[in-house]
Amino acid sequence: MNRIPYDPSGEPNPLRVLSLDLLRRRTSVKWRAHPADVLPLWVAEMDVPLAAPVVRAVTDALALGDTGYPAGTGYAEALAGFAEKRWGWDGLAVRRTAIVPDVMLGVVEMLKLVTGPGDPVIVNPPVYPPFYQFVEHMDRRVLEAPLGPDLRIDLGVLEGTFRRAVAGGHRAAHLLCSPHNPTGTVHTAEELSAVSALARRYGVRVVADEIHAPLTAAGADFVPYLSVPGAEEGLSLMSASKGWNLAGLKAALAIAGPAAAADLARLPEEVGHGPSHVGVIAHTAALTDGTAWLDALRGGLDDNRRLLADLLAEHLPAVTCRPGEATCLAWLDCRALGLGDDPAEVFLERGRVALSPGTAFGTGGAGHVRLNLAASPEVITEAVRRMAAALG
Template identity: 75%
Template sequence: MDSLSEPIAENVDPLRALTLDTLRRRTSMKWHAYPEDVLPLWVAELDVPLAEPIIQAVTDAVRLGDTGYAAGCEYATALADFAAKRWGWHSLAVERTAIVPDVMQGVVEMLKLVTGPGDRVVVNSPVYPPFYMFLTHMDRQVVEAPLGADHRIDLDVLADTFRTATAAGGRVAYLLCSPHNPTGTVHTEAELSAVAALSAEHGVRVVADEIHAPLAPPDRYVPYLSVPGTADGLSLMSASKGWNLAGLKAALAIAGPGAAEELATLPEEVSHGPSHVGVIAHTAALRDGVGWLDALLAGLAANRRLLADLLAEHLPAVRYTPAESTYLAWLDCRDLGLGDRPAAYFLDQAKVALTCGVDFGTGGAGHARLNLGTHPDIVTDAIRRMAAAL
């Protein structure tokens, strides 16, 4: 199927809907950064048509000329309803939310509420590269608490890091990536409860980036603010990753009961950044795009199995553990002997663009991140190219 004028059925895998030729007509970052002979499996964009409810909502808004400034609480209400049905989280209070331009801008604004210039922010490396870029730009010190070998939060390491960071003076925050990018780890309720307890013990404020939450199995995902002991926590959520809406800017900051007064001090100008059409799109996704999302999750699960089989056949030296969440695959390429930046080799020799693991901080050398959110034929072609290049 490859018609751009016909909607796909809710139960049809959207990853199989578009051909490579159609995808190359796109002008977004993923498809614009490299020459046409390169397969782009790097930046977190999905190679899918939009869910029909989103197309309809955006089309109706544009036809109506409803392209002014963002207003209202429909987005927050839609997220609260989605969270209650999807995760059993019934305490997401609309009055304790604020609209922000996107998740990373929201992270910056939340960290401004709980830290000051020069203060320390703890992250679990290897982790999403913009964490380093944005934190450094806002004059915060990045402190790493590396994940364990199993890609899970090492609570002993986290406790030691909190202890050292707070002993140095100033305020300390913990930027939690949940689900984790690039590993796809879904943190358990027990792990998040331990995080909350450690944060309270050491006086560390938690800001949770939960942008990939819709891509986790709904029966396994635990929103951070749903865990006891997280009343002073702050979270950022969005429909961006689950429904491929990065170009339609809108996200929500959510405060626990103990952080509501701080969230209320968010400067008014922050709410001017989101796109009104973006808000409409995200609201439609959360309200009416769940069937499409479930079909996507099934397709991603199939792609993870496919990737594992392809690596076992063609690149057995690459270590890969299929993740529970996200559409990202974390590849351990150290046994290939390609040095710290195997992604550079595969780009040059195989014409496959991956994301360089070094950019994810400690634990990223010798690794590469592969975007699985594409047609299975493209995944297959990419691995065969990579194997041939060796």
């Protein structure tokens, strides 16, 4: 696959634009869940201004009163163009897509298409906490196939879990997080091909949450699950939400592999009533015209990954952090600090830094925290300083 080169030049680092005072005027959950003296580095909202093409597209729509219901295939066409240029993937067929309200609600709808009540859904913990919440709420059972010590998919464990999942004739699905949240792991083509081979062998349907795909680090290559051999029965959810900080502008795309087109065709019509038309406009503009901004952000995140590593080595050398290959998140192993299963509670109460508790991410999360890197270098520096002071 031909990929465009990584080039963050030409745009200012979006993470260095907004002051902390200005950010505290925001009314989203990141800035309202905790008192004003807390540095919020937990939920995956980014401390950035929106990309100018997104602002223009939304502003123009509002000025025109273009705030009705979504229509057309512009979003899917924009994602297909982005995927071909960015990942060298020309297999995203617009006719095999559907607009859904957001990635997690899209995941729910895809799982409804390929599983029934009581059926198992396999996840790879530690993993995004809503995987557990949404799956259990829709009356499916979560089966864990934990990542290996290297924080990559353990194919032996996965196969054993697939075997248990289909025992007794159950239908089963594998909810794949790619790139992986919270570890930032980018699954290789070889790993994904092995997953697809196991899925075919055991009759497990793969539903891939690929929301973090645009946020790869320099030198890391995202591989769309549907691009690997044997993934024709797979289903994928993609969005511009994480890459361009558009969580409040709801819109995502469900994508079917060639052999899953009939499944996607059974998606109830009313699901397409949930996405925001303005959200579709924003996501389309991001994918079409916001790539320079995205690459500047990726460069800023790379800088912050290096900064965090240096800060931890200086102030918290007992904390282990493997540099992630994607996402705007860092997964910190704090077990050597002796703070118990939930170090996030200690850092919040004693250091006034809000982090995501590792316990929420399932097996393998105890003693860990997730830190959001999408902040200014000054905020990250102050956060680590406070975390170190909390141990005193």
